[in-house]
Amino acid sequence: MTERIGTASRVILRGGEGAFVPVVTLTALILVVWYLACPPMNAVLPQLANVQGLGERYLVAWGLERPVLPAPHQVIVELYNSTLGTRLFRQTAEGMVLNPRNLLFHAWVTLSATLVGFAIGALLGIGLAIAIVHSRVLQKSLMPWIIASQTIPILAIAPIIIVALGSIGLTGLIPKSIISAYLSFFPITIGMVKGFSSADSMQLDLMRTYNASRSVTFTKLRWPAALPFLFASLKVSISISLVGAIVGELPTGAQAGLGARLLSGSYYGQTVQIWSALFMAAILAALLLALVSLAERLTLKAMGARR
Amino acid sequence: MTTGMAIDIRDLSLTFETADGPVYALSKANLAVKPGEFVSFIGPSGCGKTTLLRVIADLEKPTSGSITVNGVTPEAARLGRQYGYVFQAPALYPWRNAEANVMLPLEVFGYTRDERQERAKRYLAMVNLSGFEKKYPWQLSGGMQQRVSIARALSFEPALLLMDEPFGALDEIVRDRLNEQLLQLWAETRKTVIFVTHSIPEAVFLSTRIVVMSPRPGRIIDIIDCDLGEKRTLDIRETPEFLKIAHRVREGLRAGHSYDD
Ligand SMILES: Nc1ncnc2c1ncn2[C@@H]1O[C@H](COP(=O)(O)OP(=O)(O)OP(=O)(O)O)[C@@H](O)[C@H]1O
Ligand SMILES: [Mg+2]
Numbered sequence: 137m138t139e140r141i142g143t144a145s146r147v148i149l150r151g152g153e154g155a156f157v158p159v160v161t162l163t164a165l166i167l168v169v170w171y172l173a174c175p176p177m178n179a180v181l182p183q184l185a186n187v188q189g190l191g192e193r194y195l196v197a198w199g200l201e202r203p204v205l206p207a208p209h210q211v212i213v214e215l216y217n218s219t220l221g222t223r224l225f226r227q228t229a230e231g232m233v234l235n236p237r238n239l240l241f242h243a244w245v246t247l248s249a250t251l252v253g254f255a256i257g258a259l260l261g262i263g264l265a266i267a268i269v270h271s272r273v274l275q276k277s278l279m280p281w282i283i284a285s286q287t288i289p290i291l292a293i294a295p296i297i298i299v300a301l302g303s304i305g306l307t308g309l310i311p312k313s314i315i316s317a318y319l320s321f322f323p324i325t326i327g328m329v330k331g332f333s334s335a336d337s338m339q340l341d342l343m344r345t346y347n348a349s350r351s352v353t354f355t356k357l358r359w360p361a362a363l364p365f366l367f368a369s370l371k372v373s374i375s376i377s378l379v380g381a382i383v384g385e386l387p388t389g390a391q392a393g394l395g396a397r398l399l400s401g402s403y404y405g406q407t408v409q410i411w412s413a414l415f416m417a418a419i420l421a422a423l424l425l426a427l428v429s430l431a432e433r434l435t436l437k438a439m440g441a442r443r
Numbered sequence: 444m445t446t447g448m449a450i451d452i453r454d455l456s457l458t459f460e461t462a463d464g465p466v467y468a469l470s471k472a473n474l475a476v477k478p479g480e481f482v483s484f485i486g487p488s489g490c491g492k493t494t495l496l497r498v499i500a501d502l503e504k505p506t507s508g509s510i511t512v513n514g515v516t517p518e519a520a521r522l523g524r525q526y527g528y529v530f531q532a533p534a535l536y537p538w539r540n541a542e543a544n545v546m547l548p549l550e551v552f553g554y555t556r557d558e559r560q561e562r563a564k565r566y567l568a569m570v571n572l573s574g575f576e577k578k579y580p581w582q583l584s585g586g587m588q589q590r591v592s593i594a595r596a597l598s599f600e601p602a603l604l605l606m607d608e609p610f611g612a613l614d615e616i617v618r619d620r621l622n623e624q625l626l627q628l629w630a631e632t633r634k635t636v637i638f639v640t641h642s643i644p645e646a647v648f649l650s651t652r653i654v655v656m657s658p659r660p661g662r663i664i665d666i667i668d669c670d671l672g673e674k675r676t677l678d679i680r681e682t683p684e685f686l687k688i689a690h691r692v693r694e695g696l697r698a699g700h701s702y703d704d
Contacts, residue, residue, distance in 0.1 A: 342547075
């Protein structure tokens with residue numbers, strides 16, 4: 137077991153080494169473009185109106201109080217100040233609670249809704265796929281609804297869900313998770329329908345010669361054959377889950393969560409706060425994706441995949 | 444129903460309806476196989492050997508005619524798990540190692556863990572794959588994969604063994620050895636074996652009877668008795684009796700081919 141994990145981490149590191157130079161180069165390029173874009177993007181602001189010298193314009197543009205486009209280091213500093221630079225816990229009458237001034241508190245609020253939504257979405261997605269591959273009738277009747285569900289803009293339906301659930305007393309995590317699940321089940325259903333049908337006819341004939349029941353055929357053939365498809369779908373839907381959770385925080389005027397930070401930031405013209413919330417969302421997405429990829433590597437390795 | 448035959452085929456025909464017209468895969472085949480016989484099907488590519496095997500295995504339904512397997516319909520035989528099938532390709536599950544592939548039917552049939560392991564070890568040893576238990580299919584050569592699939596079919600000791608060109612992908616030496624082992628296994632257990640091959644020497648060496656088939660439409664053109672005695676070894680292939688039978692098989696195949704022209 138330890139040996140297996142050892143190999144897996146080595147594989148990941150090797151992948152990391154190969155990616156190091158291109159990733160650093162691209163990041164540097166983006167930063168350069170970003171810094172260069174600051175003066176023209178902020179040209180409308182009065183602080184820049186009378187600044188003539190080119191060098192001076194840059195210096196002013198990179199240090200504005202409420203910029204239209206903040207400079208990268210401003211975002212980094214804000215990220216630091218609002219996470220490590222702020223107390224994570226706060227003493228209240230009920231004891232120690234997470235401090236709402238800390239961005240990590242908001243990240244956690246969004247992350248928890250994301251994870252619950254992702255779990256519901258994955259279960260729903262897999263369940264629907266199982267129903268669809270096992271029954272022609274269900275395939276015919278369910279598939280149009282599933283596809284129609286994704287043609288409705290989520291921004292239109294999110295407030296309806298929030299209000300409807302709020303009226304029966306459900307607020308906070310659950311409505312957000314449901315919006316998140318509503319978006320994330322779809323790639324999983326589509327991927328798993330394909331995955332469950334991916335066993336070739338000879339592999340299926342073999343099960344037939346054993347007179348294997350549907351459930352045995354499913355657990356011993358269809359499910360393992362579908363696992364590579366499962367991970368491909370999970371990777372797509374984990375980031376969609378996060379988007380869903382953030383969107384779920386927008387219409388309520390919620391007090392907590394990255395979506396709430398985005399909204400209050402734009403309300404008060406705090407662009408640096410908006411950007412740091414965006415960065416935090418991106419960091420969360422990257423972490424979640426890395427976790428799914430790790431689970432994928434370990435699972436496929438345990439299934440004897442090549443390399 | 445039928446009189447104690449392992450397989451009884453009467454006027455069996457099978458037509459595949461395809462987009463560009465019907466394909467007559469089998470036409471009025473007749474064959475009776477007694478329990479414990481070793482019967483080989485030989486014939487040019489596309490003459491319906493696999494199709495006939497699949498009908499016996501209830502993987503394909505005949506268009507007309509009748510067939511019984513161990514006195515019952517092929518479906519009843521399949522539901523009773525009475526046969527082991529070795530496909531033309533190994534059909535291993537890539538996420539299972541050699542041992543786990545052999546254990547697959549044993550898991551489906553509910554054997555205990557200990558028994559599964561013991562049998563996997565024993566039958567992998569029988570096909571000379573001891574030491575390869577933990578290898579995954581992609582780590583094995585094509586011939587080794589096919590031997591795993593043979594071990595898998597033997598593992599639950601079915602009374603009837605259906606083998607579709609099991610040794611087609613192997614080199615001569617391994618093939619010879621497996622031929623001897625299969626013969627020995629058959630002599631010990633007296634299973635009924637239906638064996639598809641393209642090799643005349645292999646068919647003559649192994650079989651008690653050889654069924655010669657010809658294509659378009661697929662039919663049986665000759666059935667040759669071929670009992671070279673209980674204790675054969677590979678040396679028998681030099682004897683006049685052996686060569687005589689081989690000659691007759693070759694004549695049959697030639698005759699079948701001439702219909703094509
Ligand atoms: N599912 C199918 N649909 C349509 N035609 C088929 C199907 N399976 C087989 N055939 C046709 O039936 C004929 C007999 O095929 P079969 O696979 O039984 O040949 P074979 O004797 O096993 O050949 P080979 O020695 O190459 O394996 C061929 O002409 C083939 O094209
Ligand atoms: Mg064939």
